[in-house]
Structures are given as structure tokens and as C-alpha cells.
Amino acid sequence: MNPLRAAAPAGGPAQPASKILDPSELARDRELVARILAGEERAFEELLATYGARLLAVAARFCREEHDAQDVVQDAMLSAFKGLGSYTGDARLYTWLHRIVVNAALMRLRARRRRPEQSIEELLPTFTAAGHHREPPRRWDEPASAKLERSETRKQIRHLIEQLPEPFRVVVLLRDIEELDTAETAQVLDITEQAVKTRLHRARQALRTLLERHLTGSEP
Amino acid sequence: MNCKDLRDKLYRYFEGLLPNAEEEAIDRHAEACPECAGLLKQWSETTCRDLLDFIDDYVDGTLAESVRTVFERHLAICTQCVDYLDGYRKAIDGARALGKAERAAPPASMPPELIAAILAARKEKRS
Numbered sequence: 001m002n003p004l005r006a007a008a009p010a011g012g013p014a015q016p017a018s019k020i021l022d023p024s025e026l027a028r029d030r031e032l033v034a035r036i037l038a039g040e041e042r043a044f045e046e047l048l049a050t051y052g053a054r055l056l057a058v059a060a061r062f063c064r065e066e067h068d069a070q071d072v073v074q075d076a077m078l079s080a081f082k083g084l085g086s087y088t089g090d091a092r093l094y095t096w097l098h099r100i101v102v103n104a105a106l107m108r109l110r111a112r113r114r115r116p117e118q119s120i121e122e123l124l125p126t127f128t129a130a131g132h133h134r135e136p137p138r139r140w141d142e143p144a145s146a147k148l149e150r151s152e153t154r155k156q157i158r159h160l161i162e163q164l165p166e167p168f169r170v171v172v173l174l175r176d177i178e179e180l181d182t183a184e185t186a187q188v189l190d191i192t193e194q195a196v197k198t199r200l201h202r203a204r205q206a207l208r209t210l211l212e213r214h215l216t217g218s219e220p
Numbered sequence: 221m222n223c224k225d226l227r228d229k230l231y232r233y234f235e236g237l238l239p240n241a242e243e244e245a246i247d248r249h250a251e252a253c254p255e256c257a258g259l260l261k262q263w264s265e266t267t268c269r270d271l272l273d274f275i276d277d278y279v280d281g282t283l284a285e286s287v288r289t290v291f292e293r294h295l296a297i298c299t300q301c302v303d304y305l306d307g308y309r310k311a312i313d314g315a316r317a318l319g320k321a322e323r324a325a326p327p328a329s330m331p332p333e334l335i336a337a338i339l340a341a342r343k344e345k346r347s
Binding site: 057070073081082127172207208211 | 276317
């Protein structure tokens with residue numbers, strides 16, 4: 001057994017600290033929901049006006065086509081309205097709606113998936129029989145890494161994420177872009193937390209490869 | 221052969237890429253130098269592939285101290301893994317910075333026709 005495995009203790013890493021909620025914002029959310037449930041027509045319109053644009057932006061991050069994003073938001077809002085009675089008021093209404101939009105977007109992506117899944121293997125590092133890097137990883141110079149902060153480079157990173165095979169693109173969107181935690185990601189993808197970690201790990205390795213090729217000008 | 225030469229040739233030594241004479245020189249040096257003998261042992265026990273399995277927990281700072289010590293011992297002798305780790309962090313930071321910027325950006329307004337479609341569909345479902 002290698003020393004890294006031998007040294008690993010039982011049990012996983014500590015859980016992240018829970019998010020702090022503002023009681024007055026929660027009270028406003030509960031009141032809005034109560035008005036919708038009481039049949040106040042304008043209250044639902046208010047919900048759309050308050051959260052609709054942000055939720056559409058979430059859907060657009062998952063869907064490649066604008067009309068798909070709009071359909072996702074429509075489906076999600078209808079299903080939110082139907083299930084509004086189950087909103088407990090323990091979390092922000094936006095958070096609750098966000099999860100519904102994410103679920104609707106994932107359903108849409110599953111329905112859209114037609115072409116055969118592209119393999120990620122070509123983007124993963126390879127090792128010699130002795131376990132060392134076959135291709136020496138390249139270090140990016142400081143100007144290149146400073147570019148990460150610039151908006152045009154952010155656009156490039158968005159473009160590189162879009163190149164990942166679908167299951168890997170989705171896990172990066174959920175964990176690093178939408179900031180769902182591992183348990184939430186496992187729930188929306190209906191896979192185990194370990195599977196989320198493994199998939200994210202491979203996605204990040206692939207993203208590193210794409211970024212290295214982009215920043216060092218070594219794209220094939 | 222001195223300690224620095226040995227360090228520079230570690231990768232090629234373990235990959236069998238060195239001429240026999242140089243391999244023998246490394247073995248002879250390690251027999252006389254406990255520090256380099258330890259380095260050879262360490263290099264043979266923990267590989268770059270092993271390190272990759274623990275990289276996420278290392279980056280997140282959730283790696284147990286005992287594992288982190290082994291991880292960092294490998295980093296101290298392997299510039300390839302230092303460079304790999306550096307790029308891996310940048311990939312994560314890049315994705316997270318993108319997420320932060322996209323979430324903070326003011327969203328485009330909700331198209332009125334979409335609002336109308338949702339309200340109409342809702343009415344239809346209720347009736």
C-alpha cells in the first residue's frame with residue numbers, strides 16, 4: 001500500500017459551515033408564498049418579477065439554446081407553483097426555486113442528449129508504468145495566470161467548460177459555478193456523493209488540460 | 221555524483237532512461253548517503269499517480285495531516301507534481317471565479333413574452 005493510502009484516516013472531510021440566513025428576508029419570502037397560496041394573482045407575478053431573470057440566467061448556464069432556457073424556466077415555474085405548499089420557509093425562496101430550475105434544466109439536457117457521449121480519456125493525464133507523469137505538466141507563467149482574472153479569460157474558461165463531455169460539464173456547473181455542495185449535487189444528479197467527487201475530479205483534470213493547451217498555445 | 225545530480229536524475233532513474241553507468245553511480249551514491257537513500261525509497265513508494273487521487277482534498281485543505289505530510293514530501297522532490305498542482309488549482313480558481321462573476325452579473329430582464337406564457341400556462345392548468 002502506498003504511504004498516502006496508509007496514512008489516510010477513516011471518515012471524510014469536515015462539512016462546510018452552513019449558510020447564514022437573514023430572518024427578515026425569510027419572513028418576506030414566507031409572506032410572498034402565503035399570498036400566492038391564498039390565491040392573490042399579483043403575488044405570483046411579483047415572484048416572477050423578483051426572481052425570474054436570475055432564474056433564467058441559471059437555466060441559460062446549463063442550456064446551450066436560449067429557447068431551451070426559457071422552456072426550462074416555464075416548466076420550473078409551473079412545477080414550483082404546483083409544489084409551493086411544500087416550501088417550508090427554512091431556506092430562501094430563491095434557493096428553493098434555484099434547485100427546481102436546476103432540476104428542470106437537467107431533465108431538459110437528458111431529453112436533448114442524442115449524440116454518443118464524447119470520451120474524457122484524451123483529456124486526462126497519463127502515467128508511466130512506474131506511476132510518473134508521461135508528459136511533463138507545463139507551468140504557466142505569471143502573466144498567463146494573471147489572465148484568469150480578466151473578463152475575456154473568464155469567457156475563455158466558459159468556452160473550455162463547454163468543451164467538456166456533458167456529465168463532466170454538468171458537474172463543474174453544479175459544484176463550481178452554481179456552488180451546490182457535494183450532497184446537493186449528488187441529490188440532483190441522483191448519484192452517490194463518491195460518484196460526484198470522482199466525476200468532478202476527472203472534470204477538473206480535463207479542464208486543467210484544456211486550460212494548459214489554451215494558455216501555453218499548445219492546442220492540438 | 222553528488223546529491224543535486226541524483227535529485228535531477230531521479231525521474232530518468234526510475235523510468236529506466238539512464239545509461240547503466242549513471243544508474244550504478246546513483247546506487248553507489250545512495251549507499252553512502254542516507255539522505256539520498258531515503259529520497260529513493262520515498263520516490264519509489266509514492267508516485268505521481270498516487271498523488272492525483274488526493275489532490276482535491278489537498279486543494280480544499282481537508283486532507284488529514286498524516287496524509288498531507290506524505291503528499292508534501294512527494295511535492296518536495298517532484299517538480300512535475302508541483303507544476304501539475306499549480307495548474308490544477310488555476311483550473312479550479314478559474315471555474316470558481318467564472319461562477320462568482322456570472323452569479324454577480326445583473327441578469328438580463330425576463331422577456332415579457334415568457335412572463336405572459338408562464339401566466340397563461342398557469343391559468344390553463346388551474347381551469
